[in-house]
Amino acid sequence: MLPLPGTEKRVIFPAANAMPVWIYHPEKVVTPARLIVAVHGISREYEQQLVAYKRLADKLGCWLVVPEFSRNGFPRYQQLAKDASSQRADTELNTVFVALKVQLQQPFLKMHLCGYSGGAQFAHRYALLYPQNIESLVLCSAGWYTFPDQQTEFPYGLAKWPSWLGKLRLTEMLSLPTLVMVGEEDLKRDKSLRKSKPLDAQQGKNRVERAGSWVTAMNKQRQKLTGENVRFSLLSDVGHDFKASAEAGEMMTQIEAFWNEIGREKVCVA
Amino acid sequence: MSRIQSAKRSYVTRNVNLQDADTVSTQLPEEGDLVLARVDRIRQHGRLENTEGRRVHLFKGDEMILVVGNRYATDQFHATTPTELGSCHLVAAGGIAANVVGKSAQVKPATEITLIGTLIDKSGNKLNLKRYKKVQPSYLHPNADSIPVLMVLGSDMNSGKTSMACSAIHGLNRAGYKVAGSKLTGTGAGPDYWKMLDAGAYRVRDFVDAGHPSTVGLSANKLIDLLRIIKSDAKQNGADVLVVEVADGVLQPDNQKFLSDTRLLKEISGSLVAADSATAAVYCCERLIQQGIPVYGLGGLFTRSELTSEEVNLQLGLPVYKLDDLQKENTANYLMNLLSREQANGLRRAF
Numbered sequence: 001m002l003p004l005p006g007t008e009k010r011v012i013f014p015a016a017n018a019m020p021v022w023i024y025h026p027e028k029v030v031t032p033a034r035l036i037v038a039v040h041g042i043s044r045e046y047e048q049q050l051v052a053y054k055r056l057a058d059k060l061g062c063w064l065v066v067p068e069f070s071r072n073g074f075p076r077y078q079q080l081a082k083d084a085s086s087q088r089a090d091t092e093l094n095t096v097f098v099a100l101k102v103q104l105q106q107p108f109l110k111m112h113l114c115g116y117s118g119g120a121q122f123a124h125r126y127a128l129l130y131p132q133n134i135e136s137l138v139l140c141s142a143g144w145y146t147f148p149d150q151q152t153e154f155p156y157g158l159a160k161w162p163s164w165l166g167k168l169r170l171t172e173m174l175s176l177p178t179l180v181m182v183g184e185e186d187l188k189r190d191k192s193l194r195k196s197k198p199l200d201a202q203q204g205k206n207r208v209e210r211a212g213s214w215v216t217a218m219n220k221q222r223q224k225l226t227g228e229n230v231r232f233s234l235l236s237d238v239g240h241d242f243k244a245s246a247e248a249g250e251m252m253t254q255i256e257a258f259w260n261e262i263g264r265e266k267v268c269v270a
Numbered sequence: 271m272s273r274i275q276s277a278k279r280s281y282v283t284r285n286v287n288l289q290d291a292d293t294v295s296t297q298l299p300e301e302g303d304l305v306l307a308r309v310d311r312i313r314q315h316g317r318l319e320n321t322e323g324r325r326v327h328l329f330k331g332d333e334m335i336l337v338v339g340n341r342y343a344t345d346q347f348h349a350t351t352p353t354e355l356g357s358c359h360l361v362a363a364g365g366i367a368a369n370v371v372g373k374s375a376q377v378k379p380a381t382e383i384t385l386i387g388t389l390i391d392k393s394g395n396k397l398n399l400k401r402y403k404k405v406q407p408s409y410l411h412p413n414a415d416s417i418p419v420l421m422v423l424g425s426d427m428n429s430g431k432t433s434m435a436c437s438a439i440h441g442l443n444r445a446g447y448k449v450a451g452s453k454l455t456g457t458g459a460g461p462d463y464w465k466m467l468d469a470g471a472y473r474v475r476d477f478v479d480a481g482h483p484s485t486v487g488l489s490a491n492k493l494i495d496l497l498r499i500i501k502s503d504a505k506q507n508g509a510d511v512l513v514v515e516v517a518d519g520v521l522q523p524d525n526q527k528f529l530s531d532t533r534l535l536k537e538i539s540g541s542l543v544a545a546d547s548a549t550a551a552v553y554c555c556e557r558l559i560q561q562g563i564p565v566y567g568l569g570g571l572f573t574r575s576e577l578t579s580e581e582v583n584l585q586l587g588l589p590v591y592k593l594d595d596l597q598k599e600n601t602a603n604y605l606m607n608l609l610s611r612e613q614a615n616g617l618r619r620a621f
Contacts, residue, residue: 013558013562014562015558015561015565016563017612018611084603085603086607087608090587095564096590097587098561101556102556103560130587164600167580167583
């Protein structure tokens with residue numbers, strides 16, 4: 001049973017029971033064919049995601065889904081799966097997506113896919129496989145990225161793409177409206193940041209540098225296709241902190257503006 | 271040699287000790303009864319599968335040991351259990367005698383036969399498959415649920431279920447797992463049984479082993495009991511995993527009741543879906559997911575076309591497996607990991 005308007009509920013779909021999801025039903029559904037999916041970081045701050053995105057769900061008039069990727073079930077959900085024989089975060093989300101398409105009676109349902117930190121890692125890798133499910137992509141404060149680079153080996157680039165993951169759909173992914181954000185003070189090389197000399201050399205030493213490098217690489221590719229750049233924004237006065245970015249920072253405002261800008265939905269600005 | 275001993279014996283009688291048959295009687299047949307029948311006119315089925323799996327040729331006037339039962343086969347016959355001796359049809363090469371009430375346009379009319387009589391023992395009791403069960407409800411083990419169960423379902427008859435099930439069995443076997451196979455539902459016939467064995471299943475049990483010539487018309491209760499019995503048998507005989515094929519498509523009436531019974535969710539771990547088209551694949555998958563059944567991947571006839579496979583993948587975002595993929599060790603390990611996790615999870619919560 002899905003939640004009533006204006007309420008949220010933790011739902012376990014029996015066919016995807018390893019990944020509970022929080023679902024928020026907006027006060028008024030204005031864009032029934034769109035769904036916000038907000039993916040938490042490795043600290044699993046899904047409750048904060050829910051609080052932050054509910055307001056936008058109401059403004060956009062669309063359903064909100066916040067998955068819970070548990071530490072045990074999905075230890076490397078950021079990379080979609082730990083290895084070829086492990087449970088996959090992407091197919092678990094797809095199962096929920098199929099269920100929602102049926103329950104909401106929206107065969108053309110698409111996601112505004114948003115991720116913070118590890119969630120942003122998940123989101124851009126998910127987008128490489130399933131761009132057809134995505135309306136827009138919002139990546140905030142990812143620790144590192146898979147670059148659209150056919151010379152660098154996966155997971156840092158696309159060479160030797162693991163066939164077990166499925167078909168790589170780079171061209172379609174490059175065409176997605178994409179917003180990348182990172183706190184301007186997110187400069188620490190903390191223990192949760194992956195570090196190595198090759199990675200530092202390819203992407204930069206901190207999340208700010210790495211976001212900039214990825215956006216540059218993406219835009220170089222996108223120019224050949226769409227002529228439109230990935231939006232990139234430094235969030236002032238915040239470091240690596242979802243709650244601070246959402247509450248006091250500019251993150252949610254920027255996302256709302258981005259969705260307004262791409263113009264596919266009409267956000268009702270109060 | 272007696273008339274019974276010299277008759278051509280069909281596959282579905284494989285568990286019966288024919289020494290028990292004393293004579294042929296005029297007692298009226300009931301589902302599961304063994305009958306002596308004569309070939310009157312050969313049409314669709316010109317051969318009968320024997321208990322060793324060989325398809326022996328039939329000739330007019332041949333006498334056969336068959337079992338009366340129902341058949342539901344969208345690509346062949348819809349037929350019901352005869353209640354009288356006399357004219358009847360051979361509706362499955364495995365040895366099912368029934369009255370045809372409908373048929374697919376793609377097959378000839380059924381081979382015409384005459385039911386001569388029912389087989390009885392020295393006490394005058396009819397021989398019925400129920401007397402020769404190889405799996406028993408009393409064998410239910412307290413931990414019968416503690417085995418991963420991969421269910422293979424399909425959009426329709428001949429959508430590729432058996433090939434998928436057998437490829438999964440083969441892959442799991444190659445990956446080092448002890449695999450039990452089962453054809454849970456359908457009409458008694460050998461090819462699927464033998465193919466599971468050939469694929470590497472160390473043990474195969476089907477509804478015939480539980481005393482049913484076919485499962486047509488069985489209630490969801492009975493089908494779930496049947497699954498429990500077969501799980502228990504697999505578990506007690508040391509299987510690591512059970513691969514269960516469900517015959518026909520998800521819209522077959524008995525399957526609809528079975529799949530929509532919430533108790534089924536506790537008996538299985540996950541599923542593979544075989545389909546003959548992209549539309550069928552998407553519909554089946556959506557339906558199973560709505561009913562709470564995890565779908566680990568799709569395959570079947572539609573995978574012959576790359577474009578169709580692409581359509582399915584784009585629509586569902588779930589793995590699409592060709593038969594070769596399922597036979598690979600890494601796929602087997604992936605499936606086993608999901609199955610084991612699901613089985614360990616135990617209870618699922620309805621929402």
